[in-house]
Amino acid sequence: MSLIWVPVLPLLGVLVALILGRFPRSMLALGTAILPAVALGIVISLIPDVFAGNIPTFYAEWVPLLSLNVSFMLDGLGLMFTLLILGIGLLVVLYARYYLSPADNAGRFYASLLLFMTAMLGVVLSANLIQMWFFWELTSVSSFMLISYWSHRSDARKGARMAMTITGAGGLALLAGLLLIGQVVGSYDLRTVLDSGTLIAESSLYPVIVILVLLGAFTKSAQFPFHAWLPQAMAAPTPVSAYLHSATMVKAGIFLMARFYPVLSHTELWFAVVSLVGLTTLLYGAYTALFKHDLKGLLAYSTISHLGLITLLLGLDTELASLAAMFHVINHAVFKASLFMAAGIIDHEAGSRDMRKLNGLFRYMPYTATLAMVAAASMAGVPLLNGFLSKEMLFAESLHQDILGSLSWLIPLLVTVGGALAVAYSLRFIHDVFFNGEPIDLPKTPHEPPVFMRVPVEILVVLCLLVGVFPEFIVGDLLMAVGASLMPTGVPQFSISVWHGFNMPLLMSLLAVLGGIALYKQRKVMFTFQARFVEVDAKMAFEEGVQRVIARAVSLQEWIDNGSFQRYSFWMIVAAGFALGAPLINLAEARGSLPLTGIDPVGLGGALLLIVGSVATLLLSHHRLLALVTVSVVGLVVSMAFAWFSAPDLALTQLSVEVATIILFLLALYFLPQRIGLHHLSPGRIVRDLGIATVLGALVGTLTFAMLSRPVDSISDFFTANAKTGGGGTNVVNVILVDFRGFDTFGEITVLAIAAIGIYKLLAGIRLFAPSADMDGRPWSKDANPMMLMQISQSLLPLALLVSAYIFLRGHNLPGGGFIAGLITAIALIQQYIANGVEWMRDRGDLKFQWFIVCGLSIAFLSGAGSWAFDRPFLTSWFDYFYLPLVGKFELASAMAFDLGVYLTVIGATLSILANLGKLTTGHRPTRPDGGS
């Protein structure tokens, strides 16, 4: 079976869990377990390959140019973690079946659990850095859902958010680190990266990479000072804790360090940072664990301590340290999972986790107590149990390092102290809970759990014993394979066995056990001392920080984005001014090399009209009708300017748009205040805005002059040369629109259509104040449709339509075309609305303008798509000449069909804008001459 199924099957299991959520619990648990179990079977079937050195892989290209590929591989390291994730995951599924209460939504629980399992498998199996990061973040997200599973509880929500924030922030650091690695190596492929150790080590970015990757690992693995989230995550249901804090979530950080161990370690920086952080975490966690009264709190800090131990091992510069670290990963996962499950059983059957209340439980649940005691002994490092072996290895390795130079002797000493603390808190776990008198007012009488709730614990405890007694037999090959991943140059000889003879590590173990017993004996004194510290609730402190950050962010956002359009446009215009001004400053001289043409009186007159019109618009802007008149003057002169400067098409377009625009403005003015006060303009504001306006005007003017006085090297000659031969038309502008740049035009009529539809929506259901008189109190004329206007416009309509047809048809060769013809038709129809009224038009066929738009766009599209039938690209044009009697020689071109589409779209859009607005004005007009409504 292919490797891809290993992460995919649990992902499918998410669906199974959701679907089976309503079925009986046992069925749900069984159904959920099937797919991960198959995945485990696949992994087991691949084990011989991995041991033999043939690493199974899966590779599929996704976006190869960005080095983004779906890539998985199962090397020794990945195999070890995969076995833990799937194996312990399955046990947790079984355990949770009995742990969850009937009120809990078990389907959601199992779905989140399997999603998390998928994410973890993705992390450990990924052979592409970006893909690995994706799964890494997915673990943060899915663990959020698991920790906050009891979302009605405030501590669960806060704990989940804290875990998410800290590990998520670390994830971002990791992403930066991975991107840097990709930059240095030139590939995101993991195997390429692992082969480029020297390249990375010699890069100047090496320290940055190490720090960023370690930030990711330390936050995830709860290393000091990023440990605070782990105890808070204990608000999760115990099966979640048993999974997240033994085999998976927190081990992801360890995995990351191990994954990049071959390329990133072997430098002073790595050893110093990793070992010291690990040592601090080891001691801090072990010390704090001793004072926790909550069973899960003790286990949480013990987990932190053990994670520190593993990190410390990864930071020691001895041959076997990293291998010892991996061995401890297995051992810790096994005994910690069983301990969490035991704690969950106690909580479940005794109703409390407070060790001040839990006493003497051995009498009530001897079997569970025995299992828990064995596991706790393994945690303490008692011989014949797996915890002992890896702790011995730590002691041995700590003697061989020389990280701190002449102070290196401190490390074995501190490690022994850590060992003693571990013995002390393990002893407390055993003695305080199972012996030490009678229970103190527990909510219920403790008893043994259901048989199958105990089974996962039994399996794990048996593993503790088996590994402890026959280490070489059970995990020897696996560790060999892991070693091959960590040390590609060759794994040194090693032997794991229970008995190495009398030596220093054994003495250190002995000292640790004796010291631990002594510490536990003196616990009363230590508790009194510890009580003098003021305990800070990490959750509350964190929450306070979060709230402060949010408050700052909100006030910052309100400062920048205060909802004032005026302010936004002010800054946009200022920014535009800077963008325009900077290049102009660098331009030595505004005037270019071209000779200037002489001033002709027509041009001068037009310019003066434009200037006067613009300034008048500005000055009269409070008197809106007059401002509208002056704006229309400007528009008219602009269209004349186009005509003067050899652009007849533009002149025609501008002229017809001008008419439509002015009608639109007049309609709008009917609904808007027609006069506004000027008192609100503060003098400061006027000066400021005049200043900006002057600067902008000067900038644009200079730019125009600079452009006009310089020669242009444009691509236009191509269009002029090919318009007739390639496009079949002599009006080059029209040929460009419908042929050369037809796709642009297609986009533009689409925009036009969208604007029209947007306006249609804006006008739907509008509630408008329709004044019955103008601003001076004069009532609107009741003669809405003057006879003369009606007569003239009705007789003009056929003529106008004929003109527009003519303009349309000649467009390809003479000024005209779809845009202009469409506007003329639209105006001719609007004129009918104005002259005869909406009702009159409705009686003569209610035109659905939306259909014009739809037809126009469809015709334009189909005329372009037609070229696909001839295996040509979209909008390839075709034309030919034909001869008909009477008509004579004429031309047919596919571009004309396209132009027809443009024509219809323009009619539809213009009419639906104007007519829909116009309809609003009529509904309230008095229908009877006496002014009633």
Next chain:
Amino acid sequence: MELIYSITVGVMVGCSVFLMLRGHTFSIVMGLTLMSYAVNLFLFASGGLATHEPAILADGSEYSDPLPQALVLTAIVIGFAMTAFALILAIRARADLGNDQVDGRASESDVLANKLEGEKLRQSPEKPSGGKYR
């Protein structure tokens, strides 16, 4: 001629910027309209200012640059759509918010002006009811 053309475009841009910085929707739409005139003239000028040389192919004469013309032609139509959209948006805002300020807050002087207008309407003999909502 180039200098005069540039000055004209500059003045139009200046006026439109001032109008666009106002708080009333109608002034802003006016400013937008002026601005699109100015921008079209500017774009058009990138092809040079030639008289009596339209880009209609005939025998061996000089032609003005057709490309800016094609660009400006669509710009005019799109500009119309944009102006229309902005204007209808202004009407809608007036209908929903009850004033014609872009920031949705009526200034005091406007409230006063509206009041005066309303009084005038009430005084007008033909139409005592003033108007109504639909």
